[in-house]
Amino acid sequence: xxxxxxxxPTRHKRRSSAMKPKAKRQRAEGNTxxxxxxxxxxxxxxxxxxxxxxxxxxxxSTAPHHRHLLATAAAFRSILSAESRDLTPTxxxxxxxxxxxxxxxxxxxxxxxxSTLVSIATPLIPEKGMANDRATESVAVLVGAxxxxxxxxxxxxxxxxxxxxxxxTAKFCDLEDWNSVKxxxxxxxxxxxxxxxxxxxxxxxxLVEVLKSFSSSDTIKEASKLVLSLLKSYTPLAVSLNExxxxxxxxxxxxxxxKHLELLHVLNLLKATIPHLSVKIGCKILAELVKLMASCFLxxxxxxxxxxxxxxxxxxxxxxxPHVEDIANSLASYVLSEEKNPVDxxxxxxxxxxxVLDKLQARGSCSWMKTFPTILGxxxxxxxxxxxxxxxxxxxxxxxxxxxxxxxxxxxxxGKSFDxxxxxxxxxxxxxATCHVFELALSSCTGVPNEQILSVISVLFQRLGEFSFIFxxxxxxxxxxxxxxxxPDSPETTYSCLGSAVVALGPExxxxxxxxxxxxxxxxxxxxxxxxxxxxxxxxxxxxxxVEHIVPLAKTLQRASRKVLKISVERKLLGHVCMxx
Numbered sequence: 394x395x396x397x398x399x400x401x402p403t404r405h406k407r408r409s410s411a412m413k414p415k416a417k418r419q420r421a422e423g424n425t426x427x428x429x430x431x432x433x434x435x436x437x438x439x440x441x442x443x444x445x446x447x448x449x450x451x452x453x454s455t456a457p458h459h460r461h462l463l464a465t466a467a468a469f470r471s472i473l474s475a476e477s478r479d480l481t482p483t484x485x486x487x488x489x490x491x492x493x494x495x496x497x498x499x500x501x502x503x504x505x506x507x508s509t510l511v512s513i514a515t516p517l518i519p520e521k522g523m524a525n526d527r528a529t530e531s532v533a534v535l536v537g538a539x540x541x542x543x544x545x546x547x548x549x550x551x552x553x554x555x556x557x558x559x560x561x562t563a564k565f566c567d568l569e570d571w572n573s574v575k576x577x578x579x580x581x582x583x584x585x586x587x588x589x590x591x592x593x594x595x596x597x598x599x600l601v602e603v604l605k606s607f608s609s610s611d612t613i614k615e616a617s618k619l620v621l622s623l624l625k626s627y628t629p630l631a632v633s634l635n636e637x638x639x640x641x642x643x644x645x646x647x648x649x650x651x652k653h654l655e656l657l658h659v660l661n662l663l664k665a666t667i668p669h670l671s672v673k674i675g676c677k678i679l680a681e682l683v684k685l686m687a688s689c690f691l692x693x694x695x696x697x698x699x700x701x702x703x704x705x706x707x708x709x710x711x712x713x714x715p716h717v718e719d720i721a722n723s724l725a726s727y728v729l730s731e732e733k734n735p736v737d738x739x740x741x742x743x744x745x746x747x748x749v750l751d752k753l754q755a756r757g758s759c760s761w762m763k764t765f766p767t768i769l770g771x772x773x774x775x776x777x778x779x780x781x782x783x784x785x786x787x788x789x790x791x792x793x794x795x796x797x798x799x800x801x802x803x804x805x806x807x808g809k810s811f812d813x814x815x816x817x818x819x820x821x822x823x824x825x826a827t828c829h830v831f832e833l834a835l836s837s838c839t840g841v842p843n844e845q846i847l848s849v850i851s852v853l854f855q856r857l858g859e860f861s862f863i864f865x866x867x868x869x870x871x872x873x874x875x876x877x878x879x880x881p882d883s884p885e886t887t888y889s890c891l892g893s894a895v896v897a898l899g900p901e902x903x904x905x906x907x908x909x910x911x912x913x914x915x916x917x918x919x920x921x922x923x924x925x926x927x928x929x930x931x932x933x934x935x936x937x938x939x940v941e942h943i944v945p946l947a948k949t950l951q952r953a954s955r956k957v958l959k960i961s962v963e964r965k966l967l968g969h970v971c972m973x974x
Contacts, residue, residue, distance in 0.1 A: 559599025
């Protein structure tokens with residue numbers, strides 16, 4: 394048996410006082426019922442009399458709804474005991490439902506107490522402890538008793554009823570028969586867009602659990618139709634927002650009316666339910682979602698992107714395939730928009746675009762190639778910003794380069810002249826345009842380029858490999874100019890970027906573009922800063938390279954050192970480095 398409440402008075406006093414702030418918040422929201430008795434329903438046991446457990450928990454509470462709940466439970470126990478029935482959760486549930494079936498004769502206080510008791514008892518009923526027909530009838534009784542009194546009952550009681558509906562529908566109704574589960578699904582769907590956050594969350598969670606429990610294609614299809622119908626009812630509103638003026642991101646939700654907020658609730662519901670809907674209906678929902686995409690920021694933009702991500706990561710090609718081109722175009726338009734879209738949403742669109750481009754590549758589509766360099770150019774503009782924005786932009790650009798520049802296309806041209814490769818396919822044109830974007834970014838730098846642009850260029854060198862000489866020759870010359878003229882103490886990232894160029898092009902081509910010269914007679918030199926880079930990055934060069942370039946340079950430095958009495962430490966070190974290479 395449960396420990397009597399009188400043995401632990403201190404605990405109950407703390408519980409009672411802890412509920413007061415929450416009660417004030419609920420009254421401020423227009424709910425007259427304080428913190429819910431059902432919030433602790435998981436702590437109830439199915440092998441102990443429910444009335445005893447309630448007495449142990451709430452006997453010291455002075456809250457009116459607790460007093461009504463205890464009185465109701467005590468009355469049921471007396472009736473059940475008089476009829477020699479076991480004091481099981483099922484017995485309490487049935488007694489409560491019998492009284493609720495005549496709810497028109499009850500006031501709101503009685504309905505609240507009965508609903509709460511039923512909500513506590515329902516999760517404790519054992520599996521197969523209720524017939525399908527009884528469960529369907531119980532759903533109808535609860536809906537009829539409660540939905541007409543929503544404002545009077547308060548959020549806590551309603552949330553408990555919602556959870557009860559979820560358990561009845563998913564656990565005890567006939568999941569193969571749509572008529573058995575229809576009312577439960579419809580009610581949960583309706584409450585999933587309710588204006589009260591606690592009730593809305595409870596309804597959405599229960600609806601997802603119900604959808605998960607379905608295995609019959611018929612019930613899945615019918616439930617999916619309801620979700621689609623709900624979305625369609627809000628699509629005109631969303632489209633009207635798309636056609637309106639751009640919304641200030643910082644004040645987006647504050648400017649919305651109740652219908653707009655309901656649209657956001659519908660989209661949040663979609664995000665949670667998409668993985669559990671039928672393929673055919675999912676395809677139709679995605680078509681509706683594409684209509685909600687706009688090139689400028691709107692209050693529902695983030696929600697739409699989140700749903701698109703769920704579709705792209707959980708749905709099959711059967712769902713995504715028919716719409717992938719439209720999604721790609723919409724995302725590209727958003728990234729390229731001249732509107733001042735919030736940077737976080739631009740990044741979200743770019744990441745989604747990366748997933749979509751992967752799917753387009755898998756289908757052999759080339760439609761994305763014309764806009765790809767422009768998209769990279771838009772993101773490259775963010776590299777000059779400080780902090781996390783530049784860092785995120787760098788990561789996204791690198792991922793797009795590695796994913797979308799297909800070296801296999803270039804390898805197919807191996808053996809052809811450079812001019813033949815340059816005049817190649819649409820893929821080659823895209824690579825040329827991409828390199829041009831970053832070369833312009835490099836040229837626009839007034840001083841030494843920042844770490845972000847240099848790291849992106851390094852990835853481009855690495856991705857193109859030996860073909861960098863065809864598309865990135867100008868990069869090497871510009872980087873050398875930065876070191877020679879812009880700043881003699883260039884940051885390490887500049888040298889690292891040229892190191893990537895050395896690995897990609899090979900030392901022979903690099904020295905053809907940046908020759909290292911030393912005049913032993915006049916003791917002048919040029920580009921000697923390249924020697925340490927070669928030392929760190931040259932691996933597996935030909936013997937001819939060493940004989941033609943490195944050995945003569947080392948010998949020249951040694952000869953020059955004999956002509957002067959005082960040799961600089963730097964030239965000594967360079968000579969040793971040359972010999973080390």
